[in-house]
Amino acid sequence: MDAEQLRENAHKMVDFIADYYKSLESYPVLSQVQPGYLRELLPDSAPDRPESLQDVLDDIRQKIIPGITHWQSPNYYAYYPSNSSTAGFLGEMLSAAFNIVGFSWVSCPAATELEVIVLDWLAKMLKLPDQFLSSGQGGGVIQGTASESVLVVLLAARDKILRKSGKRSLEKLVVYASDQTHSCMQKACQIAGIYTENLRLLKADQNSNYALTPDAVSEAISSDLSEGLIPFFLCATIGTTSSAAVDPLSALGKISKANDMWFHVDAAYAGSACICPEYNHHLDGVEEADSFGMNAHKWFLTNFDCSALWVKDRSALIQSLSTNPEFLRNKASQEHTVVDFKDWQVPLGRRFRSLKLWMVLRLYGLENLQHYIRNHIKLAEEFEQLVNSDSRFEVVTPRTFSLVCFRLLPQPDHQDDGYKLNYDLLDAVNSSGKIFLSHTVLSGKFVLRFAVGAPLTEETHIKAAWEVLQDQATIILAEI
Amino acid sequence: MDAEQLRENAHKMVDFIADYYKSLESYPVLSQVQPGYLRELLPDSAPDRPESLQDVLDDIRQKIIPGITHWQSPNYYAYYPSNSSTAGFLGEMLSAAFNIVGFSWVSCPAATELEVIVLDWLAKMLKLPDQFLSSGQGGGVIQGTASESVLVVLLAARDKILRKSGKRSLEKLVVYASDQTHSCMQKACQIAGIYTENLRLLKADQNSNYALTPDAVSEAISSDLSEGLIPFFLCATIGTTSSAAVDPLSALGKISKANDMWFHVDAAYAGSACICPEYNHHLDGVEEADSFGMNAHKWFLTNFDCSALWVKDRSALIQSLSTNPEFLRNKASQEHTVVDFKDWQVPLGRRFRSLKLWMVLRLYGLENLQHYIRNHIKLAEEFEQLVNSDSRFEVVTPRTFSLVCFRLLPQPDHQDDGYKLNYDLLDAVNSSGKIFLSHTVLSGKFVLRFAVGAPLTEETHIKAAWEVLQDQATIILAEI
Missing domain, CATH: 3.40.640.10 (Type I PLP-dependent aspartate aminotransferase-like (Major domain))
Structure with a gap:
């Protein structure tokens, strides 16, 4: 531990991280690895001798990143968001x-x-x-x-x-x-x-x-x-x-x-x-x-x-x-x-x-923070309108903030009340790696949750997400 | 939030942090501020508009750092250590x-x-x-x-x-x-x-x-x-x-x-x-x-x-x-x-x-980690020997790892059994800002704890710390 060694290596890490953010959209949002994947890739015990930072960074790129679910991706809509920001990161x-x-x-x-x-x-x-x-x-x-x-x-x-x-x-x-x-x-x-x-x-x-x-x-x-x-x-x-x-x-x-x-x-x-x-x-x-x-x-x-x-x-x-x-x-x-x-x-x-x-609070200020929140709510409104414009879907509960709860409507006269249909839809969109949503069950209905809130999400992402959902719905409905 | 803005600002922060580590020994180890000091220095509410990173960094230098107790200082011997390292920092x-x-x-x-x-x-x-x-x-x-x-x-x-x-x-x-x-x-x-x-x-x-x-x-x-x-x-x-x-x-x-x-x-x-x-x-x-x-x-x-x-x-x-x-x-x-x-x-x-x-584990490896531990224990041994070499002091319990428990011996025929004497010694050395120790009480004795374990601590620091303790002891004993 030495200040100059720290400086040199931390600058390298900054570039690694900024490059990660630049390439964020190229990764599947939800990690597509199988349980136990990492055990196969790493040794059974810690090394006796030091390894180089370059080796570790290479391993992060090749072995760790494929196992990461990218909460900072603009295409992340699951659970609720976990925001990173320049200010928050500098504070960390x-x-x-x-x-x-x-x-x-x-x-x-x-x-x-x-x-x-x-x-x-x-x-x-x-x-x-x-x-x-x-x-x-x-x-x-x-x-x-x-x-x-x-x-x-x-x-x-x-x-x-x-x-x-x-x-x-x-x-x-x-x-x-x-x-x-x-x-x-x-x-x-x-x-x-x-x-x-x-x-x-x-x-x-x-x-x-x-x-x-x-x-x-x-x-x-x-x-x-x-x-x-x-x-x-x-x-x-x-x-x-x-x-x-x-x-x-x-x-x-x-x-x-x-x-x-x-x-x-x-x-x-x-x-x-x-x-x-x-x-x-x-x-x-x-x-x-x-x-x-x-x-x-x-x-x-x-x-x-x-x-x-x-x-x-x-x-x-x-x-x-x-x-x-x-x-x-x-x-x-x-x-x-x-x-x-x-x-x-x-x-x-x-x-x-x-x-x-x-x-x-200082680097953004109250007004920008309010703008940030309002923008996400506006994007969620837009998504809600898209759902409402497609008669195959329904919005399940009134939207209040930036979360839209919706589902594909069950097919008339079909034994499935919509549970399996929406379960399969969720699985299909998440497996595509293009977007990541999560679900809930409300009054027995399997419901998809679309939570807008990642700092990098913009209008284009919302539209693209909706296309992924529509396309997968078309495929699934055709298979019934 | 933008990858290039993150890159630029994070590079600035790396230099700020490396400079902090370089100047670490110039600060009092134990913060010398009084309760409520920061309330006087900061506004009552968050700003409406964004402030610049430069303003924030200036405030950290002028308002925050004086209120920091520098756990990473090589002159830190209180409680038990809280290690930072290049590898740990990069991981964070x-x-x-x-x-x-x-x-x-x-x-x-x-x-x-x-x-x-x-x-x-x-x-x-x-x-x-x-x-x-x-x-x-x-x-x-x-x-x-x-x-x-x-x-x-x-x-x-x-x-x-x-x-x-x-x-x-x-x-x-x-x-x-x-x-x-x-x-x-x-x-x-x-x-x-x-x-x-x-x-x-x-x-x-x-x-x-x-x-x-x-x-x-x-x-x-x-x-x-x-x-x-x-x-x-x-x-x-x-x-x-x-x-x-x-x-x-x-x-x-x-x-x-x-x-x-x-x-x-x-x-x-x-x-x-x-x-x-x-x-x-x-x-x-x-x-x-x-x-x-x-x-x-x-x-x-x-x-x-x-x-x-x-x-x-x-x-x-x-x-x-x-x-x-x-x-x-x-x-x-x-x-x-x-x-x-x-x-x-x-x-x-x-x-x-x-x-x-x-x-x-990877950037240091087992052998270096063992060396790191052994070095601190060796430094603690040296400190223990210094204490033993001054008949005014005693080591209170046998040292096993990198912690030395010691005290100034009570003065013969003095009403104080050593409690006040050592309390005052601790207060004096910590108020000097040169080193920071903490204390405990063992079988009714007020005991000073010297825990070696900061990554930057070297033999010169141990010797200097002992001099501070000896000098303050001389002053306190002269005042009785």
Whole structure:
């Protein structure tokens, strides 16, 4: 390790990476390798002697890249996006170079302080209530993923209620969410020891556009209370994973407050859109929430991972997650004049993740970020119109953000209700390597998800994607 | 976002970073800023319009770097190291550029397969038993930190025993470790809902060089069994955080097996040394373990974060941590022909972290890595000799790896037993900005920890550090 050796090799790597981006569209978006492909190509053990960077780069080109699913391809529409950007990438470089471990303020004051400041900035862009800002009892923190965000607030809520009701009442604690809620809610419950049978994933169907209905929640709570159970946590989603459904925050928030429950709002994907005034109304009612999360690493040009979480009462988090070993004691922490983010998260160690978010906000600015979001939503609208213009297809749920849920209509008088048809269509387009979509099932229907959100996606890509879908549909329908 | 814009700006960032490394020794190692310093220097909200990279880089130089504690400085001896290296840094760059999210095999086959292969390589370098390799029922996985490693195996163990004893027996589950075990064990128990009073942090003192004694564990287990409790988890450490103590694996492993408990070995720091044949004997008995962890991001030239965890029975992890939502279903996963690492960890999303570890292993090779470890241990030996050569000081525990625990001896007939003296010495040397050490308390003694492990540290730095310590000691002793 030597500064000049680092300089020389890192310049080589920059060119390798820029060349990768230039050639991105030449690769199949979804990797076409078979399970176990890499084992055949690599030796069984690490080398005794050093190999050259050139050898490693050659292997990356020949052996690794074929196994990569190219999330940065403009033809990537699967799941939700994972944005890379010049600013985000530069932030990652810098963070890897400093390579600090920011568990406590003292271990790297700039890392903690920049994180506090930048999450205040982002909270203001989202027009979150002041109680989520660091100036009061709350504040923001960067978690790795939305899974960790929901886990830490569930733990805070669990321990808060158990302090009142006694720890043996764990078996009575009940969590509420819709059946459209991300699976990380279920996983958080598994980890926190919430009884599986006490997780109420309430049915949300087409009648509410797959949003959780306040009536369903109220009924479930009443029923649970009558059985002596303890409702303590409600999770609402702004932009569900399947169909970008939006749960009604105001009504749900009121129910939570009335029952003294923790109310978490998961806006992992669609939170980004709420920096635009015309989409911010989806957050109406967030003032009732105890915690709110959005993933800057999805659709906000900030490289993975960077999941922003805000809480109104940071002491609840800290009570659940703090430890105070002697080897970490220091004056600043003892005097309680600083934030120690180790007590807001599961791990002890943490990267300097605020750098990349800060660089994204500064190098792009609010107006460009709004433009970025609006452009993707416009592209999704165009795709939706294309689907609507072809009578063989249907849009399955109304589009709200940049996700279009659609399917090929079942053939009349055919035994397949459309499930196999769309499964096959998905398989065909993804196997072409030209585009990559993923799927969901809504009310028993196998549905294709077209999520616009890769930074390089332009109108031409949308049109080309639609042609691939139309062509494959023609082939599949002809074969029936 | 455009490949040529990325290229141009990333080249600038490479030079900024190489220049940072060149000037590293000119900064105070421990940041000397006061709490809240950055709030004064930055605006209250994000800009509406884009700013230039030059402005951002200027701010990093003027506002961020003063708030950084320089973990990469050759004069950094605090906590345990967090290594950056050319290979690790290049791996981070590449991983940020691909910016994939490798939750399932299909979401990026190369990420999953390279991780499986590289952890097999590393397991072989550590001479772990074959049951930890991916070819059997076990395998390795990269977690973010040792905290997450111990949490996931605790959850696997918890759920395994609860499947037998019934989930209402949670309150009877008991965990054993020494009082020298890292605080992440306590935190994992808090998260998993293990009752606080059922965490046995058994006293380890100078008689065993702060290692956990098998007798203490056996006695505690007998006593708990007689009270109807259920011993289920034992954690041993190779290289504790305070003093790099080594717990006796063979004896502890036998006790675990005899009592049908999960046995975890945490070698977060000292695991790296075990790639050298002369240190590998510290792992004798690891064949009794159910899980084993070491942090490649500490003392192994792999940038943070990269915590390697191996288990013998991956199905136990998967049973605790899997979810199977429709939107992630895919052929490869359904056919069980692949590994889906989402089910081995807390978060869903995951970075392509195996790239950097693979590059470290290839660009340095086993022999250089062994040399790297041996050199640091030699430097620690030299420091130990320097301490021994000054009768005002004492080495507090025998040195095993690259950590020296020492203190200034208390003055005869002085009311201070050495606690304040050493606290003041630590404060003085860290305030000088010339070196950064941290501390611990062993048997009531305030002890300074000198952990050699920064990649740039050479013999001259060790000698200079010792001079700083001697000079400050002289000043402090004169003031008494």
